[in-house]
Amino acid sequence: MPTLTPNIENRVRKLAKPSNAAQGLQPLFEAVSNSVYAVEDRFEKEVGKGKISISVTSLSSPDKIEIVVSDNGIGLDTNRYEAFCTIDTDFKRAKGGKGVGRLFWLDAFKEIIVESVYNTTNGRSRRVFSFVLNNKEQIRPSVEDQPAAALSIGTTITFRGLRTQEYADTFPKRADTFLRYFSAHFIADFLMGDGPTIEVDLDGDLTTYPQAVADLTVGKPLKADSFELKGFGNFSIIGFTCRAEASTGLDGKHQLHLLANGRTVETRKVDNLLGVTNLERNSERDLVFHGCVSGEYLDARVNEGRTAFNLTEKTLNQISRGCMEKVRTTLLPAQVEAYVKERQANYQSFVSRYPTFGFDDDETQLERVPFHATTAEEFAAGLVKYQIRREEDRQDALQTLIEALDLERVPANFQQIVIDAAKGIQASEQLALAQHVVRRKLALELLEKLIKRIRTRDGKDDDHHLEKTLHSFIVPMGVRGDNPKEIKSRAHELWIVDERLAFTRAFASDKRLDAILAKGGSADRPDLLLWDLAYGLGVTESDELDSVNVSEPLRTVMIVEFKKPGRTSYPAAEDQLENQITKYLAQLQGGEIESFDRTRVRVAHDCIFHCYVVADIIGDLKQQLSNWETTANGQGRIRPLKNQYRGSIEVIQWQDLVNDAWMRNNATLRAAGLSRSRPTLTTGLPPHSEVSREQAFEPAGK
Structure with missing residues (x-):
């Protein structure tokens, strides 16, 4: 046959x-x-x-x-x-x-x-x-x-x-x-x-071998007795803590080896499933985990070459997750407990820096993110969808309230519904405001360190570089804010100078006057010139923003000059503050500022110029300002402009500039109804404030 x-x-x-x-x-x-x-x-x-x-x-x-x-x-x-x-x-x-x-x-x-x-x-x-x-x-x-x-x-x-x-x-x-x-x-x-x-x-x-690998193990093997995974039968695991070299050539640090008939068929990275970043055992740190998994389910489903399992990726993931859950609870409970505590501390630090993600209690939020999440990016990635859903639910609820007002009969519990909605809005705004306060706190801390560094480095090689850094931190140098293609011009911290400037775009930083004015102008470069009143300093002719006509002449302009912290010498005539400022005013008054889109705005002859000089009043400058009026806090100096110019020149000490900014940040905190009771989120206050900068706060009612 x-x-x-x-x-x-x-x-x-x-x-x-x-x-x-x-x-x-x-x-x-x-x-x-x-x-x-x-x-x-x-x-x-x-x-x-x-x-x-x-x-x-x-x-x-x-x-x-x-x-x-x-x-x-x-x-x-x-x-x-x-x-x-x-x-x-x-x-x-x-x-x-x-x-x-x-x-x-x-x-x-x-x-x-x-x-x-x-x-x-x-x-x-x-x-x-x-x-x-x-x-x-x-x-x-x-x-x-x-x-x-x-x-x-x-x-x-x-x-x-x-x-x-x-x-x-x-x-x-x-x-x-x-x-x-x-x-x-x-x-x-x-x-x-x-x-x-x-x-x-x-x-x-x-x-x-096996000596080459045995030398990499630390402590005795960890064994999990036979356990059942629903739908897959019984499995057993033998675990090993090893030095990091044991994972050389493998993807990831921690490994799960799936065996069939006693032979390794597939090795899977389980860093995320274990969660623990580094293991510690017998006083050795930075160890890795290797687990060997056996079970009849795997024995019966290996391919003919014994190179892979005849199973879907979903099934292999389910088996791996079940086995690693057993590893966490049975083989490595102490290490996992220590990791959980560290993870909680990392999360609380994350919320202190990004309060908008603290919209639920810590336990609930940690359950929403993967077990391996420990960094700010990982926490944010896991929580952002819940944050979006929360805001959408709130907006839907508000829309329902609005529509209810159009009904013939308003529900009997409408008052309570409105109260609850208002509380939700307030909680959301408090979190957003907390985020705002925290970001500004970091900015002010950096500003203080820059000022301190410049003072201590007086006369050193990096002096000029640090001075430029200080200017650029407050507002980037060599840019025009009205240039839509100039992305870095948007990253300014002008609120430090004046809160009304937080969102201004109409400014020139360290730009020549002949590049700002439509006609004329010299090579002089004011440190900071602001002119768009609609964004920067309020409205000229009306209290209504929509009524501003950019063709009307500017009646208010701000000029800011930054002097190096700690500077003591102002010997030349051009170093006289009043001379320097009036030199700018002579070119600006009656001239036309040409915006980036070629729109021209004339500076009125009766324009009021608010001129500020930020400096340390010491050395030559202290003598130069000796006959000026002192400001309300007794630290600064002020003088009205004379003759054809209207306005004033005010000299603000660097520390006063910083302290005022700290106080405004604290006022924002208080306006948000935040209590200072939780040590995971700090805000900044000036050194002389009754509340320390390190005192913490949390949204009221959280």
Whole structure:
């Protein structure tokens, strides 16, 4: 009767081709696994007596490479030899063998020679054969059942030359890369430590396993008794805490090795599932976790090459999550508890910097973000959708209230609904205002440090650089705020100078007057010139913003000059503040400022100029201002402009500028109805305030 004839060449051609180093090494992994099985068959419970050696020469040359895998296992006796000669044999089915691993050899290597010594009923025998890719004759014996009483039992397989370009491209060419992938593939077996000794000789450089991996473990293995995952049956886990080198070559730090029939099939990064950033054990820090998972469900669902599971990614994720939950609760409870406390502290620090995300209690918010979340970005990414939903729900509720007012009959509980809605709006605004206060606090702290640094560095090389930095922090230098393409002009902190300037765009910072004025103007560059009253200083002709006509002449302009903190010398005539300011005014009064869009705005002849100089009143400047009036706080100086100019020049001390800004920030805090009681969110106050800058607050009623 006719039978089906196997086409080995076609079968090998259809095998999945390697696309990375791990897959390129798969044929060698198959050979090593076969040697492990042979050792187990011979020594059974004394498998520790087994020895496997792997010798690799000419690793960097795909054409010349030679790999010799030797073991002292049971050898290819009659039954095992027949199984070797049978494709898809079920000889090793009990161990998960599919009988196709050696087909990968044919796909990868040009030449394969097998030599084996084994016991028979008549004594010890030896056989040698070539294994070739051919449809008619794959096994070509050169020695068959030859007596070999003097030889040791075991099998040696020699592989020479990589056959296909796919294997030539992906097979590791460096010793460290080879060892990295070899260790990663068998690490679960090595961690278990109950297998044979394996020696890897890479062009004379020897590495011994499992000792090389055992040296990386810290403490005893952690075992989880058999536990059930709903829908997947029973599993067991053996966990190891290892030094970081154990994860070299693997994706991530913490690993979960999924085994089938005692062999690693897939290793999955579980950093996010474990959550713990670094483990600590036996006084060693920065350790990593490796868990080895076994279960009948996995044994029954591995592919024929034992390179992957016949399971969806969703299923593998479910199994991994369930196993890691067991690891957290059973194997590493102390480390996880410490991590949870640190994570809570990180979250509270996050909310202190970004109060708008503190719209629910800490426990609720932490449950909404992934367990591995510990950074500001990770917390924000997990909470932003809840923040959006919360705001949308509030807006929907308000819209419902508005629509209810159009109904013929208003609900009886309408008053309470309005009260609740108002509370929700207030809570939302308080959080937003808290965010505003915190951001300004950081800005003011930086400003103070800059001023202090400039004073202490007086006369040093970085003096000028720091002075420019101070100016640029308050408002970027060399820009016009009305230039829509000048993005950096929007990142100013002009509220420090005057709260009304928080959103102004009509200013010129360190720009020449001849570049600002439509006609005339000199190369003089005021530190800061502001002119658009609608955004900066209020409305000229009307209290209604919409009534502003930009063609009307400007009747209020602000000029700000910054003098270096700590400066004591003002010797020249041009250093006289009044001379410097009136030089600017002479060019501005009656002139036309040309905005970036070419719109011209005339400066009225009766324009009021608010001129401010920010400086330390010491040295020459103190003498220069000795006949000026003092300001209300007794620290600054002020003088009205004379003759044809209207307005004033006010000299503000740097510390007063900062203190006033601190006070306004505190006023914002109080206006929001925030109480100072929680040590996770700090706000800033001036040093002489009755409340310290370090005192904390939280939204009232939270």
